[in-house]
Amino acid sequence: MNLFQRPKFISDQDMQRIHEASLYLLENKGIVFKSPKALALLKEHGARVDGEIAYLPQALVEDCLAKVPSSFRVEAVNPDRSVTVGGDLIIHPAGGEVFIKDVEDNRRGEVTLQEFADLQKIYQACDNVNMCGYQPLSPEDVPKKTRGLWCLYESMLYTDKPWLAPMDYSSGADKSRELDMYEIVFGKEFVNSHHVTWSIVCPESPMVYSRFSCESIMEFAGRNQPITLVSAPMSGITAPIHILGIIVQANTETLAGLCLAQCVRPGIPVLPSASLTYGNLKLATWECSSPDTALMLAGAVQMYKEFYHLPARAQTGVTSSKCVDYQAGYETMQSLLLTALMDVDVTSQSAGSLENLLTISFEKTVIDNEVIGRVRRIIQGIDTRKDAFSVDIIMETGHGKDFLMHDSTLDHLRDGWQAEISDWNRYDQWRNSPYPDIEKRANAQVRDILGNARQLLEPSVAKALEKYIAHAEGDNRNGK
Amino acid sequence: MNLFQRPKFISDQDMQRIHEASLYLLENKGIVFKSPKALALLKEHGARVDGEIAYLPQALVEDCLAKVPSSFRVEAVNPDRSVTVGGDLIIHPAGGEVFIKDVEDNRRGEVTLQEFADLQKIYQACDNVNMCGYQPLSPEDVPKKTRGLWCLYESMLYTDKPWLAPMDYSSGADKSRELDMYEIVFGKEFVNSHHVTWSIVCPESPMVYSRFSCESIMEFAGRNQPITLVSAPMSGITAPIHILGIIVQANTETLAGLCLAQCVRPGIPVLPSASLTYGNLKLATWECSSPDTALMLAGAVQMYKEFYHLPARAQTGVTSSKCVDYQAGYETMQSLLLTALMDVDVTSQSAGSLENLLTISFEKTVIDNEVIGRVRRIIQGIDTRKDAFSVDIIMETGHGKDFLMHDSTLDHLRDGWQAEISDWNRYDQWRNSPYPDIEKRANAQVRDILGNARQLLEPSVAKALEKYIAHAEGDNRNGK
Numbered sequence: 025m026n027l028f029q030r031p032k033f034i035s036d037q038d039m040q041r042i043h044e045a046s047l048y049l050l051e052n053k054g055i056v057f058k059s060p061k062a063l064a065l066l067k068e069h070g071a072r073v074d075g076e077i078a079y080l081p082q083a084l085v086e087d088c089l090a091k092v093p094s095s096f097r098v099e100a101v102n103p104d105r106s107v108t109v110g111g112d113l114i115i116h117p118a119g120g121e122v123f124i125k126d127v128e129d130n131r132r133g134e135v136t137l138q139e140f141a142d143l144q145k146i147y148q149a150c151d152n153v154n155m156c157g158y159q160p161l162s163p164e165d166v167p168k169k170t171r172g173l174w175c176l177y178e179s180m181l182y183t184d185k186p187w188l189a190p191m192d193y194s195s196g197a198d199k200s201r202e203l204d205m206y207e208i209v210f211g212k213e214f215v216n217s218h219h220v221t222w223s224i225v226c227p228e229s230p231m232v233y234s235r236f237s238c239e240s241i242m243e244f245a246g247r248n249q250p251i252t253l254v255s256a257p258m259s260g261i262t263a264p265i266h267i268l269g270i271i272v273q274a275n276t277e278t279l280a281g282l283c284l285a286q287c288v289r290p291g292i293p294v295l296p297s298a299s300l301t302y303g304n305l306k307l308a309t310w311e312c313s314s315p316d317t318a319l320m321l322a323g324a325v326q327m328y329k330e331f332y333h334l335p336a337r338a339q340t341g342v343t344s345s346k347c348v349d350y351q352a353g354y355e356t357m358q359s360l361l362l363t364a365l366m367d368v369d370v371t372s373q374s375a376g377s378l379e380n381l382l383t384i385s386f387e388k389t390v391i392d393n394e395v396i397g398r399v400r401r402i403i404q405g406i407d408t409r410k411d412a413f414s415v416d417i418i419m420e421t422g423h424g425k426d427f428l429m430h431d432s433t434l435d436h437l438r439d440g441w442q443a444e445i446s447d448w449n450r451y452d453q454w455r456n457s458p459y460p461d462i463e464k465r466a467n468a469q470v471r472d473i474l475g476n477a478r479q480l481l482e483p484s485v486a487k488a489l490e491k492y493i494a495h496a497e498g499d500n501r502n503g504k
Numbered sequence: 505m506n507l508f509q510r511p512k513f514i515s516d517q518d519m520q521r522i523h524e525a526s527l528y529l530l531e532n533k534g535i536v537f538k539s540p541k542a543l544a545l546l547k548e549h550g551a552r553v554d555g556e557i558a559y560l561p562q563a564l565v566e567d568c569l570a571k572v573p574s575s576f577r578v579e580a581v582n583p584d585r586s587v588t589v590g591g592d593l594i595i596h597p598a599g600g601e602v603f604i605k606d607v608e609d610n611r612r613g614e615v616t617l618q619e620f621a622d623l624q625k626i627y628q629a630c631d632n633v634n635m636c637g638y639q640p641l642s643p644e645d646v647p648k649k650t651r652g653l654w655c656l657y658e659s660m661l662y663t664d665k666p667w668l669a670p671m672d673y674s675s676g677a678d679k680s681r682e683l684d685m686y687e688i689v690f691g692k693e694f695v696n697s698h699h700v701t702w703s704i705v706c707p708e709s710p711m712v713y714s715r716f717s718c719e720s721i722m723e724f725a726g727r728n729q730p731i732t733l734v735s736a737p738m739s740g741i742t743a744p745i746h747i748l749g750i751i752v753q754a755n756t757e758t759l760a761g762l763c764l765a766q767c768v769r770p771g772i773p774v775l776p777s778a779s780l781t782y783g784n785l786k787l788a789t790w791e792c793s794s795p796d797t798a799l800m801l802a803g804a805v806q807m808y809k810e811f812y813h814l815p816a817r818a819q820t821g822v823t824s825s826k827c828v829d830y831q832a833g834y835e836t837m838q839s840l841l842l843t844a845l846m847d848v849d850v851t852s853q854s855a856g857s858l859e860n861l862l863t864i865s866f867e868k869t870v871i872d873n874e875v876i877g878r879v880r881r882i883i884q885g886i887d888t889r890k891d892a893f894s895v896d897i898i899m900e901t902g903h904g905k906d907f908l909m910h911d912s913t914l915d916h917l918r919d920g921w922q923a924e925i926s927d928w929n930r931y932d933q934w935r936n937s938p939y940p941d942i943e944k945r946a947n948a949q950v951r952d953i954l955g956n957a958r959q960l961l962e963p964s965v966a967k968a969l970e971k972y973i974a975h976a977e978g979d980n981r982n983g984k
Binding site: 034318411 | 739794
């Protein structure tokens, strides 16, 4: 990020007011934590607990905030692929989609594990996607209880970027099993002393952490893995209708989860996510690509980054469109560019997602790899080395002449950003090209990637993982 | 614009350096003005003239800069439609395109005056397009020498927003005739004392003002009409390959034209345009939608707005794509959102343009009306009134409950931005809608607009204009 100044949607005074509003709500309205263990832990650290509600005093909140690091590293099995959250922009896979749209515009559910694995191979091939794993699709040809394990297994087989843990768990025990799989690959010692994944934790808006969310925080933080807090309220539905109001609520819910994580393990990294959405009141659902949503994301990212000096994630680069069309293009760029300019550290959903996070397109994933590259280029900013001012070059070139053969042009011929899948040809070249349709062009790339992908994980480690999952399935059958 | 802070791509120190580089070039390399009258005028104001080159000293440049207003008003025949440049974002028509792409993806030239008029009717109907006229298409069924007059005539017939003068002139005399037509509509007195249009003047990069450009500045500034300076160099082709270098050159060329305009009429508004492009060296043409182009635009707008406190125009919201597809979407949003965040005052080409400014799509024009609306919503920012913090609303709503029936939700139900042409429906609703394809949906709107458009200009004034053009054609035939 070489911007000299980021855009700012909220004044310093109003950021302070949002913080104070959150402190007031945490102390006076309190947060429901549906876990006796979490409540006990918070009480131990100074919270007042009444029934399921914990009232968090200002001192506790500020003490916890002070402990959260502003950056952290997530290790990949290939050390060259490890990422630093709080450094350059990190893009991670989509998550939660249930349909696949193919290049012929057919859309269907009943996704297979093979398709999940294929998508991981595509992430591995996309140079602008920095993490793999997670759960962009939910395969239905594996047992529901071990689906998360199978997803993680396939990610581990075909990718060597940091693996985000899938979201699919039916109990805290499953969360623990996922971490066991990381230990099989990295070794127990390494996992205890490094971050190799993170847990996505979603409070239930307004102001509730389910038992499951509490367990996720306690399990992952307890085992030294960071917590991503995804407060995802919808304005007018699960949050106030005002943009500032939904930001206050998301900020409050995020601070609550952050406190629990710090009580579990002081200093554990916490990554707040801007995942707020404009509530579409006609359909009682979210509208990820409304400009109002973009403003909510920008405001929340500003709070996390600029007020709290925390890293920030955002759910951005998304579209309501059902196909890879003009609308999908402007909506995807709209929030992705805006949040990138806000200096967001991590984005989710920015590659391949359609239909308000319901559908995955392999082709859009490949095209979005370039869209992300465009945004990266923009936030990289302008080269301001002294010779870039080019006064000598202009002096040396005659009035009305060209710069084509100037040494500086020849020397820097390849500096410019180049399109990888966008069409930059002349009309006739484009018309006569094998695939004038960008989605068909992307499909050719998809086929190429899938044809060339190979297993990256050592076979012996893969075997150990298979054995572990088989064992877990046995335990499940025996009701353990 | 309610942003508290704009993004900034160039440091204060480097802005100063760009300014100094321009001063150095103006004084030491000089600018070619291919008009003895312009050279004489500049000499009279302190420039050193040698052959066709005027060397502009720092004192002259800074004196001229000090005279340019930071905002100005352009009057429409309907006073409610008049615009203030330097106030809210103003969108003006495309300009220079030669092909039309229809909804069936046929593309052809040989555009008719009827089609030009139809496009004006669409601009009139698009609430986010603030000006009409200009020359988004060049009809070929009217005499070349009076084409500009016929274009202006059709714009005057069907629209009541401010009319930009067409670019199509074969001589300075034609420029004068255009202004005569404004006088027929507004009255001579009014035109002398108000701004009713502006002239687009394009220097020939590097560092040349053609005779025609000089005459345009002298004719329009002389008759109290503002000058828009469109320095449009291509990096590595007609400017240095470095982004900072092309900004230095565009800035220099712009300052030169600004000086001439101020020498003609001190205080005449000058609107610098960021129209720089990344030079596609493979095709020796511009690449309007490269992220490098977006950076050039952002940097130039920052110079004009922040360093010189001038209003700024940018050529933005553009695409290299040949059709209204995913690429067109992300490219259109990419530069439009970025320059809007830079607080640009006026944009050109942001509605309906395809194929690097070669082709017009009526359907894209209608969709871009919404795209512009999205960008307007984002730069409008977040409502920060005290009750927008919503603390009471959150206090009043139970943990895990919803806000659907809260008074604040019902009161502000209609505050949220709503899609006009983007699809926000559920999958089945969309699939079963009359036009799932956004371009076909837009085409239905186009047909509706054209079916309902009517002449807005008083018939007697229209008659007077027709008579004037007939007279001009007679003069042309007689070689006057």
